[in-house]
Amino acid sequence: MGREGIGHEYQDIRIEAACGEQLPRIEVTGQVMARVNGLERVPKRSPLRFANKTAATLSMLILLLMITVTAYAASEYIQIRNKAGKVKVQHFAPDLKPQGVAARYKYEWKLMDFAKPGEQIAYYFRGEPLSEGTGSLLQFAYKEQRITDYSAFLEQMKRKNSPVVLPGTAGEYAFKYGTMYPRYPTKAELNSSPFYRQTLSGLIDEAKQDQKRNLFMKAVPWTEAGGVQVKYTRQGAFIDLSATLLHGGEVQVYQEPGNKPEKLKAEGRDIVYNHVDRPDIKPGFSYHYLNWYNEAQDAYYRLTTYGDRILTKEQLLKLAGELIKGGL
Template identity: 40%
Template sequence: MGRTAISHEYQDIIKASAGRNPVEAIDVETQVMERVERLGLARTHPGAWKGKLRQPTALFSLLMVFLLLSVTAYAAAEYIQIRNSRGEVKVQYMEPEPVQQTGHLVNNKLRQQMEAKTLAFAKPGELIGYYVKEDAAKEAAEALKFVHKEQRLTAYADFSAEIRRTGAPMLPEAPEGYSFQNGTVEPDFPYNSPMMQQELYLGTLNELRTQAEQATGGQQLFMKSVPWTSPISVSASYAKDGGFLGISAHMMHGGDMRVWQGAEEQANKITVAGTDVIVNTMGIGSDKQHNYLTWYNEKYDAYFTVTSYGDKTLSEEKLLKLVAELLQ
């Protein structure tokens, strides 16, 4: 799948931790890596994942990882574009450039230790804001960090209730006769200074800083559960007769999407129920092809992905039929 970046009109690339920005130098920042890590997939050798594609969530999770990754620069060449009703480009396929790892990817042992302790403290589904005493001199957007403990919901009633709570796009229970296996809803949370100006986050930072100033002894980590209602993504996995289906939506929150299309990939745009849908074809192995469909939903300001994989896959025609149903 093409690698994707999301940009916001007010983003400062130096301080942003999601690597989302319309200017040329886009770092793969800490916040993006945190979200990738929460999916439970390590960054490995390019061929390391190929032997795991038969696992129920492996390929779908891999596609989600690609969805959340950013790269350091983008080329001027334009491929497919998807616009909203105002004529603004929301999704654009582009020629990729190599990922250049930066200092943001350097392992920080203290940071890893603090995150591990915070995740151990968190309950499934909780968003935890945490503050490390050594970060006292940092600005608000850098001093207050967040981790989310994934909650993989296996009952559709619980999953749909979480969708309603957060206002995420509703995903179906049994598309094309596939049975619901599990679903997740991930929170959006501050990654730059403008977003940190919200009272909830400033209050959390001030509270934790006060605790740190008053603490005696060698305590370094201070943390608090932070309520959340705004989602960044929703995804669900389904199964049927050895085949698997994945549906996801990534909320863009006013940003735009750039999808990196490699030389081995093909993307064709067709119209389904008045919506531009991209049929993406990528090679897996020496003689296999994999199709997945993506589109932009203006109502939710979200980028959707549908993929079929496993021992039994849906034809392109059936995938398009499923997309039409999701668009209703």
């Protein structure tokens, strides 16, 4: 997949494509299409919208990931609740979609050229407004790292404290590569951490001394996963499985015309099946995918099939059931 914008964990994700190893064109715009409101109750903050206007590389997702879902009957908005009755996944009608989101990608290539694979970048852009989620001038980006050895990926999931451990196989599909994405700092962490305050102060000082540039950035460590994704393959066919870690938040999915979501069950778990017709890409072009929520992990999953042999709806649901039985 090509590089795509990703915000405080998956903000502004646009996944292009209809062939090869690329996924169907699924827009998961963290700022608009799907949000995860955090426990801090920062205005509209989320791990999908999450907190920061950032850019990053994303092979799916993502991963990732909160997805454009579509026109459902006007009064029938899909919800998934936890055992306590709290709404964790909420779909909204197309006319409720927020408008006027600014482009986030004008300097993404500079961030990606600066970063090494697997690196998180803290950056300050002169003249950029405060991040709506955190109220901070310090923002974050991440450069994707594809790990092609499953044992190394398993170790990475453990090292980054992921409550989700994606398996080495998905049905008859074998592991091709895995990626992880950081959980960006919250508003409280940005305000309380001397490290982040010093990082922002240092970048602003750098900007004062160099009036010829507007973008100032620095690699910063990360220790906690915000999302996990694996691509599986079998004779030219592909399965993409991702989990977005909500960290106490909830997913808000803004529907778009063209999709036909349907709430189903697999192994006792609520599943949202999405069938998408996209004649604007190619006459007769369509695709489908599944989403579900795992309360024990507080994770939101996406399962996609594409490539030379696309699984049927029944096969996709069966695979989801097997993955859920396996702990996802």
